[in-house]
Amino acid sequence: MSDSLIPDLTPRPEAPANGGDRSVYVETYGCQMNSYDSQVILDRLRAAGFRTVDDHLAADLVLLNTCSVRELAEHKVISRVGEIRHQRREAGVEPAVMGVVGCMAERMGKQLLKGRNRVDLVVGVDHYDDLASLVNDVMGPAHARSAMSVGHDQSVHYVAPPALYPTNNSHLVTIHKGCDYRCTYCIVPYTRGPQVEKHPDLILTEIQAILDAGGHEVTLLGQNVTAYRWQGGELDFAGLLRLVSPLPGLERIRFLTGHPHDMRPHLIDTIADLPNVCPWLHVPAQSGSDEILKRMKRRYRRDDYLAMVAHARRVMPDVSFNGDFIVGFPGETEADFEQTLELVREVRYDTIFAFKYSERPGAPAAELDDDVSTDDKKRRLAALLAVQEEIWAEVAAEVVGTEVMAVVEEPARRPAGHWRLRTANNRKIVVDLPDGAPGQQHRLTITGWQNTSFFGEVTRS
Ligand code: SAH
Ligand code: SF4
Ligand code: F3S
Numbered sequence: 001m002s003d004s005l006i007p008d009l010t011p012r013p014e015a016p017a018n019g020g021d022r023s024v025y026v027e028t029y030g031c032q033m034n035s036y037d038s039q040v041i042l043d044r045l046r047a048a049g050f051r052t053v054d055d056h057l058a059a060d061l062v063l064l065n066t067c068s069v070r071e072l073a074e075h076k077v078i079s080r081v082g083e084i085r086h087q088r089r090e091a092g093v094e095p096a097v098m099g100v101v102g103c104m105a106e107r108m109g110k111q112l113l114k115g116r117n118r119v120d121l122v123v124g125v126d127h128y129d130d131l132a133s134l135v136n137d138v139m140g141p142a143h144a145r146s147a148m149s150v151g152h153d154q155s156v157h158y159v160a161p162p163a164l165y166p167t168n169n170s171h172l173v174t175i176h177k178g179c180d181y182r183c184t185y186c187i188v189p190y191t192r193g194p195q196v197e198k199h200p201d202l203i204l205t206e207i208q209a210i211l212d213a214g215g216h217e218v219t220l221l222g223q224n225v226t227a228y229r230w231q232g233g234e235l236d237f238a239g240l241l242r243l244v245s246p247l248p249g250l251e252r253i254r255f256l257t258g259h260p261h262d263m264r265p266h267l268i269d270t271i272a273d274l275p276n277v278c279p280w281l282h283v284p285a286q287s288g289s290d291e292i293l294k295r296m297k298r299r300y301r302r303d304d305y306l307a308m309v310a311h312a313r314r315v316m317p318d319v320s321f322n323g324d325f326i327v328g329f330p331g332e333t334e335a336d337f338e339q340t341l342e343l344v345r346e347v348r349y350d351t352i353f354a355f356k357y358s359e360r361p362g363a364p365a366a367e368l369d370d371d372v373s374t375d376d377k378k379r380r381l382a383a384l385l386a387v388q389e390e391i392w393a394e395v396a397a398e399v400v401g402t403e404v405m406a407v408v409e410e411p412a413r414r415p416a417g418h419w420r421l422r423t424a425n426n427r428k429i430v431v432d433l434p435d436g437a438p439g440q441q442h443r444l445t446i447t448g449w450q451n452t453s454f455f456g457e458v459t460r461s
Pocket of ligand 3: 029030031032033034066067068069102103187188191192223
């Protein structure tokens with residue numbers, strides 16, 4: 001990587017107050033990369049004189065920050081464009097300037113400027129610094145019919161301002177963008193482009209700004225964070241954790257998403273060694289069958305995955321796991337699928353995200369015959385979720401009665417007066433705390449559980 005790719009480290013001026021005379025509403029779909037980018041988008045538009053609103057009816061500019069990972073996600077956005085137009089007509093509100101930004105902008109480009117649900121603006125993931133000027137093309141005196149800017153630019157890295165975050169508790173920090181792994185089902189390498197690391201100094205500066213603004217916790221973010229390699233390997237992800245961990249006041253570090261291939265003993269030992277790196281691993285397995293993993297080009301076998309889990313449990317007894325799975329990948333037999341169920345039983349995840357395979361034009365697996373029927377995909381998805389529910393009931397029951405440390409995050413939706421806390425290993429606990437405030441730490445006894453949350457009481461010492 002050449003020095004010309006080192007981003008500008010000059011701190012940006014604070015965004016002006018939220019008082020412009022034009023208004024913008026952003027709706028965010030997809031992963032946390034998009035949540036982070038939406039903060040960047042709002043920051044840039046506020047600097048250009050936009051006021052942010054949380055109802056599209058009150059906005060002059062409506063942006064949908066989109067995801068292409070499955071076909072259904074894309075369909076939803078296209079119909080949402082029509083729905084927003086319709087709701088505005090019904091409410092007697094002027095049509096808004098509408099834009100699609102994010103991964104669909106990259107994948108579909110010009111297509112989005114055509115058809116019944118066409119939009120006015122299409123802006124890809126590396127072009128948010130130009131967003132205000134593109135908006136001006138269609139909203140300003142020139143009144144262009146549309147504006148579009150897509151395509152990858154390796155020199156662009158964003159820093160979202162900490163002051164715009166919803167709570168001071170957990171702040172997203174992207175550490176790289178794109179992905180070079182090319183798992184055969186996945187569109188991300190094409191929508192987000194090749195993997196490009198953020199400069200470690202920029203990451204440190206960004207985290208320091210979060211700490212200065214009163215934050216204590218960060219989630220290091222990327223599609224494939226464990227593949228972080230600054231200057232081709234001089235600093236790997238374990239090295240980055242060692243660099244970030246000592247920052248004074250940084251109480252908790254999480255990261256998303258880890259790849260099982262890179263979750264080597266040396267990285268797991270580093271996570272275990274650093275007291276403020278949380279013992280919580282989101283490590284998508286995708287399948288439990290070696291044959292399917294090979295066709296997905298996942299770079300690990302079932303046994304490697306299980307060895308990784310066993311090693312993590314050995315060095316971090318309280319570690320918890322999240323996983324992603326795809327059912328119905330081309331050629332997946334009942335026997336392959338059984339292996340996935342077995343893996344889920346063996347790992348004992350806290351949570352899994354499971355998806356029916358969705359063919360993505362442009363991804364390598366689109367060349368394969370999508371031969372598992374929709375009914376079989378549905379049935380397998382339901383069976384997988386049922387096994388997970390069974391396993392989680394066992395795991396959760398074992399947690400009841402234990403004592404844990406947890407941090408207050410936000411008021412629970414109900415009952416009144418209760419707060420939602422989180423443990424280092426990412427378990428949510430609802431507790432009655434008359435004087436609760438975000439950031440407080442409490443020792444709790446777990447008294448019960450429901451769905452994915454626990455209930456607890458402050459332990460009397
Ligand atoms: N970078 C992460 C996740 C990327 S997308 C990783 O390496 O695992 C988030 C999840 O969406 C994936 O883990 C996968 O389970 C799912 N997914 C990705 N492409 C998909 C497709 N074509 N069909 C169904 N699910 C898919
Ligand atoms: Fe997609 Fe694989 Fe990259 Fe994850 S590692 S973003 S699944 S190509
Ligand atoms: Fe979706 Fe793009 Fe994230 S495709 S999962 S929003 S990187």
